[in-house]
Amino acid sequence: MSETIAPPPQNRKSWQLPVLIGVAGLGVAIAAWFYLGNAAQANSCPVQSMPAQVLDAAATGELAALNGTGEGRGYADMAFKDVAGKDLTIADFGGKALLVNFWASWCVPCREEMPALDEIATQYNSERFMVLPINLDIGAGGLEKAQAFLDEGQFDNLPLYADNTFAAFERLKREAVAVGLPATLLLDPEGCELAVLQGPAEWHSTDGRTVVEALIGLRG
Numbered sequence: 001m002s003e004t005i006a007p008p009p010q011n012r013k014s015w016q017l018p019v020l021i022g023v024a025g026l027g028v029a030i031a032a033w034f035y036l037g038n039a040a041q042a043n044s045c046p047v048q049s050m051p052a053q054v055l056d057a058a059a060t061g062e063l064a065a066l067n068g069t070g071e072g073r074g075y076a077d078m079a080f081k082d083v084a085g086k087d088l089t090i091a092d093f094g095g096k097a098l099l100v101n102f103w104a105s106w107c108v109p110c111r112e113e114m115p116a117l118d119e120i121a122t123q124y125n126s127e128r129f130m131v132l133p134i135n136l137d138i139g140a141g142g143l144e145k146a147q148a149f150l151d152e153g154q155f156d157n158l159p160l161y162a163d164n165t166f167a168a169f170e171r172l173k174r175e176a177v178a179v180g181l182p183a184t185l186l187l188d189p190e191g192c193e194l195a196v197l198q199g200p201a202e203w204h205s206t207d208g209r210t211v212v213e214a215l216i217g218l219r220g
Contacts, residue, residue, distance in 0.1 A: 043071070043072035043073060043074070044072070044073075044074035044076070044192075045072050045073065045074040045190065045191075045192035045193070046072060046192075047070060047071060047072045048070035048072075048188070048192065048194060049070055050070075051068075051070055051188065051194050051218050052068030052069055052070030052071075052194055052195060053068055053070075054068070054214055054218060055068040055186060055194055055195040055211060055214055055215060056068030056195070058210050058211050058214035059195070059207075059211055060207055060210075061205070061206070061207035062201055062202040062203075062205045062206075062207035062208060063197070063201050063203075063205075063207045063208055063210070063211050064207075065197055065198070065199060065201065066184075066186075066195055066196070066197040066201070066211060067195060067196055067197070068194065068195045069193055069194065069195055069196055070192075070193070070194050070195075071193070072192075073175060073177065073192070073193040074190070074191055074192050074193065075090045075100075075185065075187060075191050075192075075193065076089065076090050076091040076094070076190065076191035077089055077090070077091065078090045078168050078171065078191075079163070079167070079168065080134050080161050080162060080163040080168060081161065081162055081163070082159070082160070082161055083143075083147070083159065083160040083161075083162075088161065090132075090187065090191040091191060093130060093132060093191075094189060094190065094191065095127070095189050096126075096127065096128060096129055096130045096189055097128060097129045097130075097186070097187065097188060097189055097215045097216055097218070097219070098129075098130055098131075098132050098185070098186070098187040098191075099117075099120070099129075099130070099131045099132065099184060099185075099186055099203075099212065099215070100132045100133075100134060100184065100185040100186075100187060101113070101117055101131065101132070101133045101134070101182060101183075101184045102133075102134050102136055102168070102169055102172070102178070102181055102182060102183045102184070103133055103134070103135060103136065103181060103182050104135060104136045104137050104146075104181055105135070105137050105142075105145045105146050105148075105149045106137070106145075107181045107182060109181070109182055109199065109200040110181055110182040110200070111149065112200060113182055113200040113201065113203070114133075114149075114150075114153060114155060114158065115153065115155070115204075116201075116202055116203040116204035116205070116208065117131055117133065117155075117158060117203055117204075118131075118153070118155040118156065118157055118158050119203070119204035120203045120204055120208065120209070120212060121157035121158060122156065122157050123204075123209075124212055124213075124216065125157055128216055128219070129212070129215070129216045131157065131158065132161065133158050133159075133160075133161060134161050134162065134163055134168060135160060135161065135162040135163070135164075136162070136163060136164070136166055136168075136169055136181065137162065137164060138164045138165075138166055139164075142162075142164050143160070143162055143164060146160055146162060147160050169181075169183070172185075177193070177196055178196065178198050179198065180198065180199075182199065182200050183196070183197065183198055183199075184196070184197040184201070186211075186215050188218065188219075189219065194215070194218075195211075195215075
């Protein structure tokens, strides 16, 4: 009777390694898909180096912390609401250069900055430019607190726009644009980012007006 010889045991690593490589490759592909998708969403505008450099050069003294960017980030789809609860986006203000200021009533530097922003809005708001404040008070009574602050300050040209979901600012943090409040974006009439300021500034000053006039003047 002949002896049956069993086949040699397979080396598990010989099949595990290709499988592991395949799984890892799939993970990298998924991560790349999410990254590139987010990058495409963030970089929805053309790179605008020259306008960014103009604003960067104008930002001196009280506005020295403002940085010209123009790297292609766009915010036309950034969502928030007006005081009546109507849904809006940055695109609803298309055609105007925008100074978008993110603030909250609990933020002391934000509160201190608001009078100067109101002065800038009073002097420069027009068909070509607008100060667009977006309040980020969240939780019960957040909008009421924000409105009470605006009413107390009698800021005639700073209406209440708000995002009490905090999604707009989370987007800025996710894209490494801002980390705290207040934060300000300078946008062109298509909602494309040209400059960023992290922290407060004395906007109603010679330095602040110089930056605003440089932004308005970019379109000639």
